[in-house]
Amino acid sequence: MHKDTGNRTTVQEFILEGFPAVQQLGKVLFSVHLLAYLTSIAGNSVIVIITCANTHLHTPMYFFLSIFSFVECCFTSTVIPKLLVIFLLGRQTISFAACLIQAFVFLFLGASGFLLIAVMSLDRYVAICKPLHYPSIMNLRTCLLLVTACCATSFILITSLLVKVSHLSFCDAHVIPHFFCDIGPLIHLSCSDTRATELMAFGLAVLILLSSLIITIIAYSNIAVTITRLPSAKERQKAFSTCSSHLIVLSLMYGSCVFIYVKPRQRSRPDSNREAALVNTVVTPLLNPVIYTLRNKQVHQALREMVCRMKISR
Template sequence: MRNHTAITTFILLGFTDDPQLQKIIFVSLLIAYLLSITGNMTIILLVLVDNHLKTAMYYFLQNFSFLEISFTSACIPKFLYSLSTGDRTITYNDCLSQIFFVYVFVITQFFLLTVMSYDRYVAICKPLHYVTIMNRRVCKMLVFCCWVTALLMVIPLFFLLLGLEFCDSNAIDHFACDVNPLIKISCSDTVLLEQMVIICSVLIFILTLVCVVLSYVYIVRTILRFPSAQQRKKAFSTCSSHMIVLSISYGSCIFVYTKPSAKDDMTMNKGITLLNTSISPMLNPFIYTLRNKQVIQAFNDLIKKLYYSEGIRGMLK
């Protein structure tokens, strides 16, 4: 007979029990997390204060940076706390809340990346109508639709997750709560939930990927028709950062969330998930800013303003 005592806490097994390796992971993660927060907050601030960045592209980039901060903050601080204190426990409610928010942020990111692809399509293929098509109202509506669609897809999965029973073990083979490791320790029939996760994952990836590919097919066709090499180079450079971020996001998440069974070994999944939740949010601000002259100029202008205002204060004192 199985023991159906209600589970109130889970234990996150993390990566390793080696204290030295835990210290290395902690320091690396802390640096990556601080850089991620700083970089993405800088983008949000620049778009807010600089009038030259009041366009659809930077509005979407600002929202994407907010999602990156939210996504990495949903799981990395808890893991850092566990590494520093040795406390690996997480309550049942906190675990389910973490899963809910992580999935909402991830799915919203994918839809927002698709919207950003459409924005690049309009900018390059319909430049004369860009301001009219991608007006402020349309941009807000597109971002709103990304959030609503993500919620509509996550809520049914979440209710299935609430029905899981845990009989023999509360040890989660992961550094954060996720659907697959929970399925692994559940004594319930998880076939429906596994199938739903796979179907939703594949549906999201295929729908967004088809839209992204179609956008870039038209973009490339349009760019190749440009008369001068300088125009072609400039057009490709405006899309290159977005294409790099797309490659990182799709490559890592397809590997993690479209596996045939959650009963498989989680070791590789944990490594990919850690990179996806810490390194990607750290790299994305640098990918977008280092290749973007307008953002670099806005950053330089902000530094000059801050330096000038500090100089004025110093003189008044």
């Protein structure tokens, strides 16, 4: 749908291309992605619920983990429902306003998630490397301030980018070669001069991704050094198991997002990002509950207690 403005046509809605090469498998892909989505939502929701319900999990580590799981629920819900509609019903249109809102929420939650990962790595660093000072450093006030800072920083940075994108002109091109309104393909469709906007998007991606990655690497490097100095092999194994599984999720998240966003020119094959985006929006939110709780005895115990209380209440 277009609207005439003088001698120029302004796009009022976009078409999300999705995955045209496998569109004939729509119902199969719908079932697979629906299962992955529901599993991800259920897993992350369980983490939030048991953290709130079990007093033994009222610690900074689980506080950050529950916030992160809540962000992951919202993050995947920003994208996957529309993808399911595309697979099942073939409804690929999205209004200009809805597209900008989806792009904003997706980027805001994604940026908040990466900043939270940096905060979680700092929490593990203090807990393992400075255990005696941990209760005084990571108190409730500090935890709330860190989460607020992550969200506020993300909001300010992403709002400034989306305001700039909203001022771009969109003429005849209206097919987005993606399954959601990501910033790169959206900028690519503009008939304005997008060099400044692309540079801003690239700069913010570098700032958010690489700054959080550097903090995470420094924190885990110090953790690794501290672990090797522990006198007991059992202590070393326990400390290593707490952190090693986290690195699996981190490598997937950072790898896919660096591939998608850390590019100075978004015009180079925007369609090549779809598979990497699937990893970021489907795979990692699905793995997070498993990876962060797989070998966690406290979470297992909290789950058993919650199940027992549910049985008794019946």
